Amino acid sequence: MYTSTLLCDRDLALSVPWREDLKRHQDWDWLIRLGREGDVEFVQCPSVVAHIQTGSSNSISAGTDWQASLAWADESLDDDAVYVDFVVGQTLRYALTARSGRGVSAVLRRIAQRRRVPAIGPSVLGLAGIVPRRGLERLMTREVVTPAGG
Incomplete structure (x- = not known):
């Protein structure tokens, strides 16, 4: 899952905050911690919701x-x-x-x-x-x- 395509409720995002201390894998870490929450469901939308640009040096x-x-x-x-x-x-x-x-x-x-x-x-x-x-x-x-x- 591309991080830029993840959507969630604001309250959920605030209850499981993004770990800014990590140098990498912030998205993996966040998804794992979200999955440990009791009532969270991951749903993939079949529609194109973002255009991903490859080759970014940053x-x-x-x-x-x-x-x-x-x-x-x-x-x-x-x-x-x-x-x-x-x-x-x-x-x-x-x-x-x-x-x-x-x-x-x-x-x-x-x-x-x-x-x-x-x-x-x-x-x-x-x-x-x-x-x-x-x-x-x-x-x-x-x-x-x-x-x-x-």
């Missing part, structure tokens, strides 16, 4: 701060399967993008400690850190051209 997700990502996972994710999928899909991607052997080693150690095999989807996402971000953005924004009459 985007937090464009950064490679794998340490902050790993610290957040260590603090916030208790379920072993969720933890392993997260650190493979997010933290490993940041470490690979940063070309940090230390980051890759830290992620692999955490996976071994949890004794879980990550799911294929997060694994593919994590390994995408090998590909330069501009290349991924081009792939993600490429228009599909359908043949005339087809």
